[in-house]
Amino acid sequence: MKVITVPLSYTNCYLIQAAQGWILVDAGRQSMARSFRRQLDRLDIDPQDIKLIIITHAHFDHVGSLAQIKSMCASPVLAHPREASIIEAGEVVIPPGTNLLGNMVSWLGRHSTRILGFAKTKVEITVDQEYDLTPFGVAGIIIPTPGHTPGSLSVLLEDGQAIVGDLAMNFSRRTNFPIFAEQPAQIASSWELLINKGATVFYPAHGRRLPISDLRGIKESGSV
Numbered sequence: 001m002k003v004i005t006v007p008l009s010y011t012n013c014y015l016i017q018a019a020q021g022w023i024l025v026d027a028g029r030q031s032m033a034r035s036f037r038r039q040l041d042r043l044d045i046d047p048q049d050i051k052l053i054i055i056t057h058a059h060f061d062h063v064g065s066l067a068q069i070k071s072m073c074a075s076p077v078l079a080h081p082r083e084a085s086i087i088e089a090g091e092v093v094i095p096p097g098t099n100l101l102g103n104m105v106s107w108l109g110r111h112s113t114r115i116l117g118f119a120k121t122k123v124e125i126t127v128d129q130e131y132d133l134t135p136f137g138v139a140g141i142i143i144p145t146p147g148h149t150p151g152s153l154s155v156l157l158e159d160g161q162a163i164v165g166d167l168a169m170n171f172s173r174r175t176n177f178p179i180f181a182e183q184p185a186q187i188a189s190s191w192e193l194l195i196n197k198g199a200t201v202f203y204p205a206h207g208r209r210l211p212i213s214d215l216r217g218i219k220e221s222g223s224v
């Protein structure tokens with residue numbers, strides 16, 4: 001199944017090819033709508049062919065440009081109900097760090113919530129259990145994978161590709177453990193859930209595509 005990375009600043013968004021059109025996963029930080037449009041033009045994709053926008057979780061770097069991108073695409077937005085309420089309130093939530101770098105960035109974030117603000121956006125579809133994407137022309141499911149936030153969702157395609165938001169990150173050689181997490185103790189079980197259901201490669205929102213064989217760094221046990 002075709003998955004295209006659309007980098008918006010430091011956040012990867014992903015396009016999944018559907019039977020007719022595309023599904024978009026995540027919408028980048030604020031002020032990224034123009035960059036998104038340029039990349040669609042380069043890919044020769046009409047924004048109106050995006051049939052659904054899935055939000056993995058409500059952090060500002062995933063929903064900052066959602067309002068503008070949504071109006072460009074005219075498609076419904078899907079999120080977990082807990083994240084939906086944050087998106088609909090336009091609330092900037094900064095999660096706690098899980099290491100020194102995370103703690104520093106988290107501290108900075110908590111002191112700049114004003115500039116990280118984003119437009120309130122309506123969420124049409126809320127999902128808090130497995131959700132079949134077949135009606136959207138994609139052989140895959142959405143699975144709740146809590147850990148980074150309580151309402152984090154992942155998209156698992158039938159061929160093993162998994163788009164995981166911030167459940168894993170890939171910019172350190174030592175660990176793929178996210179540098180922020182509201183429920184760090186749940187990260188391992190969400191990784192395992194995806195792997196048990198057939199995930200062979202993770203597409204993180206921060207960092208490069210990550211084959212499961214390279215996945216490392218559950219803090220407690222040292223391995224998955």
Ligand SMILES: [Zn+2]
Pocket residue numbers: 057059148166
């Ligand atoms: Zn996040």
Ligand SMILES: [Zn+2]
Pocket residue numbers: 011059061062166205206
């Ligand atoms: Zn993020």
